[in-house]
Amino acid sequence: MAERRLALQRPPGSITELREIPLKLELRGITKRFGDLVANDHIDITVEPGEVHALLGENGAGKSTLMNQLYGLLQPDEGQIVVNGEPLVFKSPRDAISAGIGMVHQHFMLVPVFTVAENIALGAEETRGGPLGWLDRRRSRRDVIDTSKKYGLPVDPDALIEDLPVGAQQRVEIVKALTREVDLLILDEPTAVLTPQETEELLTVMRSLTDMGKSIVFITHKLKEVKAIADRITVVRRGKIVGTASPDTSEDELAALMVGRAVSLEVQKGPAEPGDPILKIDGLVVDDDRGVRAVDGVDLEARAGEVLGIAGVQGNGQTELVEAVMGLRAARAGAVRLDGADLVGLSTKKILGSGVGYVPEDRSHDGVVKEFSVAENLILDMYDRAPFGNPIRIDGSKVGSNATERIEQFDIRCQSPATPVGTLSGGNQQKVVVAREMSRPLRLFIASQPTRGVDVGSIEFIHNRIIHERDQGTAVLVVSSELDEVVGLADRIAVMYRGRILAIVSPDTPREEIGLLMAGITGATAEGEK
Amino acid sequence: MTAETQTPAVKKPEPAGDDSFMNVFLRNLWSANNVLLTALSVVLAVVIGAVLIVVSDAEVLAKFGYFTARPSDALSSSWELISTAYSELLMGAFGDPAVFQAWFAGTATWQQAFTPLSETLTYAAPLVFTGLSVALAFRGGLFNIGAQGQAVLGCIVAGVAGFSFGLPIVLNLAVALVAGVIGGALWGFIPGLLKARTGAHEVITTIMLNYTSALFLSWLVIQKGVQAEGRSDAISKTVAESAQLPSPGGVLRVHLGIILAVLVTAGVAWLLKRSAFGFEIRAVGANPHAARTAGISVARTYVLLMAVAGGLAGLGGATQVLGTAHALTPAVAGNIGFDGLLVALLGRNRPWSTFFAALLFGALRAGGNRIQSFAGISLELVTVLQALIVIFIAAPALVKAIFRLRAARSTGLGASLAKG
Amino acid sequence: ACGEAPAETPAASGSTAAEAAYKACMVTDLGGIDDKSFNASAWAGLQAAQKEVSNVDPKYVASSSEADYEPGLRSYVSQSCNFILAVGGLMGEVTTKVAKESSSSQFAIVDSNSGNSNIYPMQFATHQAAFLAGYLAAGYSKSGKVGTYGGLKIAPVTIFMDGFADGVAHYNTVKGKKVEVLGWNKASQNGTFAESFIDQNKGKSVTETLVSQGADVIMPVAGGTGLGTAQVAKDSAGKVSVIWVDQDGCTSAAQYCDVFLSTVVKNIEEAVKEAVVKGAKGETLAAAPGYVGDLSNEGVSLAEFHSFDSKVDAGLKTELETLKADVISGKVKVESASAPK
């Protein structure tokens, strides 16, 4: 049965020869050290053909490190990789690829200035023969279109990667792996930037792949997905395997296993006590980098003591909206008022200084300076202000004591305040940003994708801090493409679509309805509040 | 609120001082044996230099022609040649023991004994400034090839101020120095502004400004009012005595510039490490996007940074004119800007390392003069030696590999092969 | 490596020669020893002196920047050189300073005169020879246009160009012709400069521009850059000829001898040689009046025509001889703002 479908579904110009033998993978005693840190400590894992093997673990548990070794990007210090009973050494991804392994990386491995088709072709280019290796772009494009049709993952072969929203980039990564006809596919947090629908589609693709006898290693922080797709679950903590579980295990149990303590997956919050409006946006119009209208006349109001969630599929103008509020992007028209004072035209520094906290959506690009220490990152936008310094000089001891305090308060896991932030795990980098932005009295707190790629323990923590901030009377604006997150945190939800606010609904609205709004389909119910 | 109930943060080892990422990185790179490494780098350069010296000497080379017949000839003469060359280099940079003895015996003056050191410091002083200029810009993510042009402008403005105003002592010097800083700052400000406003790449603009300033200087020195009276060649009036950097005089050319260099290095170190502007520079240099998001104006930082860097290079030019040259000529700035580039690179863009790199370059220049004049070894060879020393010091991994100190690259691969 | 070892020589024989060694030491200007200009000439002078008086021991140190002048001079003082030569007017101040402090050493300088008693100045009325060259060029030119350009706009360069322009002007007055000079305007003291003494490619390009404007005799005053001019002349297969400067082109750039119409010789070599020889023989070198090379003492001259000997017509040759005599006698005045004062 599986064989037949395999033959049927084989795309017309598949790149790699089809392997008849299913792939069984064993990792034996894999150990990897970075200096004193043991990222992987004698890890044993077996992946059977045709199964989805989920890897769970906190940020920094060592999941990506393990997979990078399996893919030849890193070399293990100890241990063996055994494929179909044969121990193999992967010196580079080339070796892994030829062994039939493919990987979708947590951080996109896409060349931003290339088109989708170029990225997908890279490394396995179609050429018109000859010694020059003249590229056959037509065939490359067709391959992309074929694969994308076959798996229902729409991608435009001619779009430049840098112009694509992250969700689309993620699809490109997946298509790239699929065109290569691999036997074992590693998916490292592929769903972190996908919408619920997209995630659903991906799970379907994964099922069809396993039906073909291929195996999948699946890494995610979303327990629902694990339960929905995994055949087996391995949980890693601090580099060691701390247990295996079956898909029947409850989410709470899984979470506890990952983090080592009980985690509440629901946001714990009392009812909001909204006060006066603090942020008022009127008729805001903003263009994106290419001069295309991204925000097209948005009116919004955020009140003290409430969380206003902005739901929407990534790329519908949320980014530009927030950047315009923060003075990082010029507003073409409209007004943004904070406590009645206009923010349009003010510098980011002034805006931050007037009591606004901001967690940008792309933390490694915009949130932290990786070369800077944790302590320095904790004052990145307050370095020239009391108590840390003045426009001339920075008080080192204040910076140090602040760091110690925040590290304690926000449970940032790092070796010391002097550790460069770049060596922290993503979740902890995020906590650094959140800690910094919450460590001064705020009128307005804006958080974009506050928990993207963050483990459940940290999510719980960050959510609690956001609610805490709300309860102190700050107006909070949470932008997230994660519907669960918006629904859990917000007191009111604005759904954004193509640069406009389609509706403002209450979090009790049925999810399907909000989902439809996010897709641009307005029903009769939603208009009420507007 | 949940913080208290959570597992305590990972054990926090003692903070290792307020080290930057660079420091941590370097420490790892150099591991425990960095003194050894530096020494070995110099040894390597010296050995290769020795080979060149021998190869380039026809007489000694001829003796290798009958090496099998009488190896002692070739070996002893090579040894003699090499040891003279290097001892001259050292004596030219640090001091001649014979002269010290003579001084103790009363047949030479202390000035004579300290001449070599004075020379080293004289050459080093402007390089400290231009080196700092390049280093500072680098820390902010800008490649300032323009230190040369900025130094030239510093020379011009300081020089003109030095012979024009006739202010009283101290004040005249101060004004001339400040003028030099302003001249350089202006020449740095232009590419900074262009970068911030139009995005023009600083490498192109500064290269172009280098040539422009050199041409401007060669035009200026032969203009009436600037050209020295009664002279037909390209030399300006002499800087007033009161505007010259004080110096012991006589054989000792060293001047106040080197003290200034120490102070300015300390200032730049403070600026980078403790000041708000330094924080901005480093943040913009490491991640301009994050800096912008945190409210730092990247454009303003670029403009100010280039102006400050230009000012530093200008100060280098000013010390050259007010300290050693005392008059403007078309080539008065020599090569201090380009040498400053190497100095900064060698000092890995950290202020005090740059300072010491400048001292090393000064020593090589001073020693190079002596090796040329006493041992008759060509200036070109000294240049090659300089290049070799910089290469080896900048490439510790190479030195390690040559001496098989420790696998130069990650051992991961070898280990996995051995065990897998 | 299998050669025969020479017989061991007794160590004594070397030291007798060294006893009376007359150390003639020179500090070059920035162009270095191979600048195809005054450094090269001065060095040639030292070597020539050694040929004449065997105990002369010549050496040099090259300056890579102006800051090297002083240590260069001083290190020769401390090596007790008998004759310390500074090459180039820009070394004037420094030489005076060092000479004052080391009153027992004998210094000499090219292209400068400080009046210090222990500095022997050597200066050259180069414009006189260049004047003849201008006359020659004007007379030889078929196109009625001649050209010149400089390396940098500095006095030792423009003095050649001044003389050249005057020579052409003189030819025009005498003959009632209208030969034009391209690349230098004596009145406005402005003209064409390559801004380099080494960049042959620029020299080539500048020359091609002058040639395209019609010049067929060109005098580059630009050291190595001038080789580019010689190359253009060589490629032109006889249409363009070159007047070289400083040292006779047929010795200093022998591969291009075919294209050199003549050379404006600034005989630094001879002057230096004579000074050293005098010094080595124990004669005193009087600082005043020092040495001023002009047409009368062959300190500057127009070199032989070499391969052009047959092409320059006899009439022009005689006129040049007469003109030379007239300049020497003062009948014809040649002036330049850059001339030694």
Next chain:
Amino acid sequence: MSTATVEDLTEVAAPEPFWSRPRKLGTALILLGVVAAGVFGSLAPGEDARFTLSENAEGAALSIHGPFGAVLFGVLTVIAGGVMVAGLLKRRSNLLLVLGILTFVLSFLCWQVAGHFMPLVDTTEGTLQLALPLILGALAGVLGERSGVVNVAIEGQFLMGAFAGALVGTMATSVWAGLISAAVGGVLIAGILAVLSIRYLVDQTVVGMVLNLFALGITGFLYERLMQPDAQTYNQPPQLPEWRIPGLADIPVVGPVLFEANLLVWLALGLVLAIHFGLTRTRWGLRTRAVGEHPTAADTVGIRVRGLRYLNVLLGGVVAGIGGAYFTLVATGSFTKNMTAGAGFIALAALIFGRFTPFGAFGAALFFGFAQKLAFFLSAIESPLPSQFLNMLPYLATLVAVAGLVGRVRGPAASGQPYIKS
């Protein structure tokens, strides 16, 4: 899937801000045009400006009354600017810009050349001649840079190439042997650059700068030891012959420049095309660019990052080495110390000016060459400007062009960063 992608969003057309780039540039052109028509027109002597189609005063010529030409072209500049400001011909705004600048330059020339003549063949030839080493050097830079290795050692490669070409060319009395050894000389420097920066992870700028110093020292030293004492045997290389393609060489202006030329001219032009198409159309190019933009991504699809970088840097060495050969085997017939005189740095600037592309670098080099040739030309026809200021022309023109027209240049993202695998 029902997600909205960017393609959908592009339907929303945005009104541009009024002061768009073309409008700003157009305004600048109008100002320039007014200056040209007014100032140049009134300063121009009332004589004809002749542009001869030969390399000297002879032959056919385009001739125009100086003041008239200056005003005419100035007005044309104003018109080009006006069209841009009016927002007409939006698609062609680059063409308009080029036209505007061209007419401005022509107006300037009418002023300067009035009463004189400008030989166009000589101007074009000189432009190409001055640009030729810059083209080759910048192409070498393109090769390295696009694969992620910054090459600031172009100057060193030039010098080594020039030296090796002269030395071997003389000793073998073969210009071809000289050319090959020049390439080898360039590769030598490139090899050190590659090994130190790719394998030993030394900062690429540091290595490059030091290699410039090293090449200067070593060639200067060997020159002193070998060439200077005995030029006959070591420093008189044969010259690259000039070939004439009958027929094509008779095309006015372009013919004598392009089709009566030496091999290096054709090689340079060929390389511009070859590298352009190589980079954009071949597997090698795609991989090279990937390695320069995102080496880890390239690695994950099985590309040998370091191998490709080695290859490209060494190829760059070949090209720059040949660029060096230009100095000794084409421009002149001998090597002298430091004879490249900073051309490598100008090539570096041309590379960035040309946005790291072969055509861009080519254009930038020509631009520079033209400005320099123009400066020589103006000084030869007795322009009243002091020679030092005329000689600033190429540098200032580049500065203005880069600031005003080119703007932000984005280099390959991974350029300058070593690829470290742990």
